Amino acid sequence: QVQLVESGGGLVKPGGSLRLSCAASGFTFSDYYMSWIRQAPGKGLEWVSYISGSGNTIYYADSVKGRFTISRDNANNSLYLQMNSLRAEDTAVYYCGHIQTSGYPLDYWGQGTLVTVSS
Amino acid sequence: QSALTQPRSVSGSPGQSVTISCTGTSSDVGGYNYVSWYQQHPGKAPKVMIYDVSKRPSGVPDRFSGSKSGNTASLTISGLQAEDEADYYCCSYAGNYPSWVFGGGTKLTVL
Numbered sequence: 757q758v759q760l761v762e763s764g765g766g767l768v769k770p771g772g773s774l775r776l777s778c779a780a781s782g783f784t785f786s787d788y789y790m791s792w793i794r795q796a797p798g799k800g801l802e803w804v805s806y807i808s809g810s811g812n813t814i815y816y817a818d819s820v821k822g823r824f825t826i827s828r829d830n831a832n833n834s835l836y837l838q839m840n841s842l843r844a845e846d847t848a849v850y851y852c853g854h855i856q857t858s859g860y861p862l863d864y865w866g867q868g869t870l871v872t873v874s875s
Numbered sequence: 876q877s878a879l880t881q882p883r884s885v886s887g888s889p890g891q892s893v894t895i896s897c898t899g900t901s902s903d904v905g906g907y908n909y910v911s912w913y914q915q916h917p918g919k920a921p922k923v924m925i926y927d928v929s930k931r932p933s934g935v936p937d938r939f940s941g942s943k944s945g946n947t948a949s950l951t952i953s954g955l956q957a958e959d960e961a962d963y964y965c966c967s968y969a970g971n972y973p974s975w976v977f978g979g980g981t982k983l984t985v986l
Contacts, residue, residue: 800878800980801913801921801964803973815973851920858968859909859927861975865920 765869
């Protein structure tokens with residue numbers, strides 16, 4: 757069955773960097789778009805970034821553009837999010853998500869990893 | 876791209892029905908039959924309840940149904956149960972860049 761397991765979250769100072777990872781299993785990883793979704797404490801869901809199976813199509817929310825970089829390693833079934841120049845407002849639980857189709861995005865989610873940006 | 880508009884909260888008694896609306900534009904909700912709904916309990920990852928406007932994934936009770944009219948999609952939960960108390964988010968395909976947008980979320984309280 758499909759499993760998505762995030763790692764790499766933690767406490768970081770403003771201006772610092774962090775790299776999130778998502779280990780995927782149970783499906784042909786390279787065939788699917790993958791995404792990062794975040795949820796700030798007490799707030800709603802926000803698309804952070806997504807990437808096509810080949811890596812050729814990438815989207816970033818305006819709030820992270822120029823600071824975050826999404827990437828994937830299809831040989832190792834892994835998704836990454838490199839987060840630089842972190843700000844307090846980036847504090848959130850970050851979820852890795854599998855995108856099945858245009859009408860069926862996020863059929864599988866990871867358990868989430870907490871990123872806290874604070875001095 | 877603006878977020879889709881949902882009511883901040885709805886409530887209902889056990890056994891009743893509630894409907895949560897999700898209003899977008901002709902560029903997202905109204906333009907595609909690609910609306911999905913997610914249920915999130917506190918401290919948990921969201922779970923998809925409806926996709927392609929009205930389809931239910933395997934395992935989701937048929938008490939959950941989805942529909943769409945114009946630029947507004949709706950999630951109806953009939954026969955409310957205590958375990959339905961959660962936050963609900965809609966999501967719509969919006970074409971290219973970004974391809975999807977979320978609603979702001981609705982808190983469902985079962986009285």
